[in-house]
Amino acid sequence: xxxxxxxxxxxxxxxxxxxxxxxxxxxxxxxxxxxxxxxxxxxxxxxxxxxxxxxxxxxxxxxxxxxxxxxxxxxxxxxxxxxxxxxxxxxxxxxxxxxxxxxxxxxxxxxxxxxxxxxxxxxxxxxxxxxxxxxxxxxxxxxxxxxxxxxxxxxxxxxxxxxxxxxxxxxxxxxxxxxxxxxxxxxxxxxxxxxxxxxxxxxxxxxxxxxxxxxxxxxxxxxxxxxxxxxxxxxxxxxxxxxxxxxxxxxxxxxxxxxxxxxxxxxxxxxxxxxxxxxxxxxxxxxx
Numbered sequence: 001x002x003x004x005x006x007x008x009x010x011x012x013x014x015x016x017x018x019x020x021x022x023x024x025x026x027x028x029x030x031x032x033x034x035x036x037x038x039x040x041x042x043x044x045x046x047x048x049x050x051x052x053x054x055x056x057x058x059x060x061x062x063x064x065x066x067x068x069x070x071x072x073x074x075x076x077x078x079x080x081x082x083x084x085x086x087x088x089x090x091x092x093x094x095x096x097x098x099x100x101x102x103x104x105x106x107x108x109x110x111x112x113x114x115x116x117x118x119x120x121x122x123x124x125x126x127x128x129x130x131x132x133x134x135x136x137x138x139x140x141x142x143x144x145x146x147x148x149x150x151x152x153x154x155x156x157x158x159x160x161x162x163x164x165x166x167x168x169x170x171x172x173x174x175x176x177x178x179x180x181x182x183x184x185x186x187x188x189x190x191x192x193x194x195x196x197x198x199x200x201x202x203x204x205x206x207x208x209x210x211x212x213x214x215x216x217x218x219x220x221x222x223x224x225x226x227x228x229x230x231x232x233x234x235x236x237x238x239x240x241x242x243x244x245x246x247x248x249x250x251x252x253x254x255x256x257x258x259x260x261x262x263x264x265x266x267x268x269x270x271x272x273x274x275x276x277x278x279x280x281x282x283x284x285x286x287x288x
Contacts, residue, residue, distance in 0.1 A: 007132050009066055009103055012125040012177070014039075015204040015224070016053045020066050025057045032204050033224040037243050038078065060122055066103050068134035072118030072142070080241045082201045082221060083120030085260045086171055087113040092259050095197060097165075099158035099172040104132030106151035107158040108144050109165065115142055125175045125202035126153065156181055159188055159196065169195045171256075176203035176225075179213040186216055197252055203228050218253030221246050222276075233276030242279035 009020040015032025018025060027050045039045045043059070045052050064070050078084060089095045090113040097111040102119045103126055110116050131151040139146060145165065147158050155172050162170050174181055182198055189196040200217040206225045214220050214232055222228040222245045229245065236247035238254045240261070248254040261268055 007066065007104060007130040008128075009126065009130065010128040011057075011103075012127065012175075012202065012204070013053050013056055014048050016050065017127075018053060018057055020057060020061070023061060023067070025054050025061070027053050036224065063122070065122060066132075068132055070104065070132070070135045070138065072115055072138065078121075079264070079266065080244075080246050080257075080260070081120070082173060082199050082219075083117050085219070085256055086120070086173075086199070087117040088260050088263045089171065089197075089256045090116060092263070094169070094256060094259055095171045096167045096169045097162055097171070099155055099162055099170060101126050101129075101153055101155075101173065101175075102135065102139065103129045104135035104151060105129070105139055105144075105146050106153045107147045107155055108139060109147070109158060109162050109167075110144050111167075112142060112144075115139075115144065120173075125177065127175075127177065129153065156184055156188070159185060163188075163192050163194055167194070169197070171197040171199060173199045173201050174217075175201055176206050176210065176214075176223075179203075179206070179210045182213045182216045195252070197256060215249065218250045219246060219248055219256065229276050229278060236275045239273075239275050239277060242277055245276055245278065247276070 011018050014036055016030060017028040019028055031048050031053050034048050036048055039056060061067060086098050097109055098116050099107060099109055100120060102108050106129055129151050136146055147161050155174055159170055159172050172185060185196060185198055198217045200214050200220040203221060203225045204223040206227045208227055211231045215235060220228060220232050232247055236249055238248040238257060240246040240257050248257045
């Protein structure tokens with residue numbers, strides 16, 4: 001039997017807010033998409049609704065996410081996923097560490113490629129999380145730096161702590177609901193004279209007003225957002241994927257993406273095109 005921690009976690013899946021408390025799952029709002037190719041590939045879901053969102057999270061709990069039995073062996077699930085790209089960038093020594101988020105621990109600083117993948121492989125956007133002692137202890141044993149014993153999520157503080165530890169080439173993930181932090185991250189980069197690779201992830205509910213923030217990123221995941229496709233895509237130097245495009249906006253972002261493509265064994269098509277180049281037949285699309 002799975003032992004469930006008494007933690008409380010607020011996350012976003014397919015644009016729906018979800019509360020996880022004592023192992024129970026409560027979907028607080030309607031999902032913002034009705035089809036997602038990722039969950040179709042993983043679970044065969046042709047249509048996303050509140051019940052499917054609940055099933056997705058229950059499957060994650062069965063796999064020990066959000067529990068004291070959390071494992072950190074991550075398979076490479078998403079062809080062009082953020083954790084996959086970061087893992088390979090660390091392996092290739094393009095970056096020195098990653099500032100990412102883990103449920104039960106909050107913002108963490110990781111320099112182990114396998115652990116980056118183990119943390120991020122199946123997670124979606126985490127708005128708030130609470131401490132799970134077993135998760136924290138396991139991460140500390142793996143020489144991960146946890147910035148708050150209360151499992152706070154604070155990517156700005158995470159980057160500052162990474163700089164104090166002597167890291168100079170840092171990658172940081174920022175969820176769409178915190179995109180206003182991106183200009184502040186660039187200010188830190190300029191002030192401290194380090195190299196900061198900003199990955200804008202989990203963007204299903206993005207607004208037009210957030211686009212200027214995203215344009216300061218190095219890599220942007222479009223998720224189901226038409227705003228990202230229409231406003232960010234044309235600014236990209238490179239696009240990876242067509243159903244859920246990832247846009248590289250800088251040379252650094254392009255280098256991380258190309259490193260990922262170089263290391264994958266999957267067949268890859270490279271072509272010249274006006275961006276964005278989309279695949280409407282297999283893209284996420286919103287509820288109507």
